[in-house]
Amino acid sequence: MMNDRAAHVRRDSLTVEAGGVVFHVEVSGEGPALLLLHGTGASAHSWHAAAMRLAERFTVIVPDLPGHGRSTRAARETLTLPGMARAIAALVEQLGQRPEIVAGHSAGAAVLIRMALDGLLTPRLIISVNGALLPFQGPAGQFFAPLAKLLMLNPFAPRLFAWSAQDRAKVKRLLDDTGSTLDDSGIDSYAALFRNPAHVAGALAMMANWDLKQLERDLPRLKTRLVLIAASNDRSIAPDYAFRVRDMVPGSRVELVRGLGHLAHEERPDEIAELILRIVESETGH
Numbered sequence: 324m325m326n327d328r329a330a331h332v333r334r335d336s337l338t339v340e341a342g343g344v345v346f347h348v349e350v351s352g353e354g355p356a357l358l359l360l361h362g363t364g365a366s367a368h369s370w371h372a373a374a375m376r377l378a379e380r381f382t383v384i385v386p387d388l389p390g391h392g393r394s395t396r397a398a399r400e401t402l403t404l405p406g407m408a409r410a411i412a413a414l415v416e417q418l419g420q421r422p423e424i425v426a427g428h429s430a431g432a433a434v435l436i437r438m439a440l441d442g443l444l445t446p447r448l449i450i451s452v453n454g455a456l457l458p459f460q461g462p463a464g465q466f467f468a469p470l471a472k473l474l475m476l477n478p479f480a481p482r483l484f485a486w487s488a489q490d491r492a493k494v495k496r497l498l499d500d501t502g503s504t505l506d507d508s509g510i511d512s513y514a515a516l517f518r519n520p521a522h523v524a525g526a527l528a529m530m531a532n533w534d535l536k537q538l539e540r541d542l543p544r545l546k547t548r549l550v551l552i553a554a555s556n557d558r559s560i561a562p563d564y565a566f567r568v569r570d571m572v573p574g575s576r577v578e579l580v581r582g583l584g585h586l587a588h589e590e591r592p593d594e595i596a597e598l599i600l601r602i603v604e605s606e607t608g609h
Contacts, residue, residue: 347392428452
């Protein structure tokens with residue numbers, strides 16, 4: 324439940340053109356800038372409840388990634404990991420912000436780390452929530468991107484997926500497979516996204532162009548302080564991945580949360596927001 328103070332936090336919806344993308348951006352609260360990025364297939368909505376709590380302390384900036392939600396798609400190179408990092412950097416510059424604290428869920432965490440490695444952003448702290456930071460192993464790693472590329476060759480694939488999303492039960496099963504249990508509002512939000520062929524096409528294009536091998540090689544030279552939140556019930560990215568990244572990045576650490584899945588920040592937004600605030604205080608003293 325959102326407290327009365329959070330319920331009255333200022334919240335604006337912006338349209339900003341930057342890096343060849345027309346971004347939809349949610350901005351809420353006042354104070355130091357905090358940039359939040361969502362993962363593949365989601366949108367700014369996934370951070371909404373947590374952002375309201377965080378906006379009591381920060382100016383929270385939550386964009387829809389290129390091709391997702393209400394942000395437009397751009398050239399193919401923008402949908403690669405380095406390309407998306409450059410597009411988000413252009414957005415932050417256009418907004419006139421220099422966030423010292425950034426947090427990303429799943430693929431959003433990879434974008435933030437790529438930005439820091441490439442000197443596109445100089446935060447004091449990166450918080451990864453169930454971050455997709457390493458190449459998938461086994462069959463998933465072998466077929467994930469090729470399957471997305473194959474689907475992208477079929478111009479009808481996004482519409483077929485959007486048509487199948489009319490069945491709310493299918494959407495619920497897809498979300499349940501992440502290890503998370505969302506309420507009716509959360510399921511309805513994803514159902515609306517998945518019924519949008521443009522959003523589906525953007526997510527497929529991102530997956531088809533995603534390559535984490537270079538990020539894996541570069542992780543040991545990350546200088547920014549990194550804290551990895553891992554959920555014990557995550558069926559999309561096993562918690563072990565966070566511990567593997569911790570062992571690769573000097574000075575990083577893991578916060579394990581129990582009983583939550585891949586969409587932990589949507590299952591219990593207040594709990595994850597409070598954890599982020601505690602991490603910020605312990606790592607920066609603020």
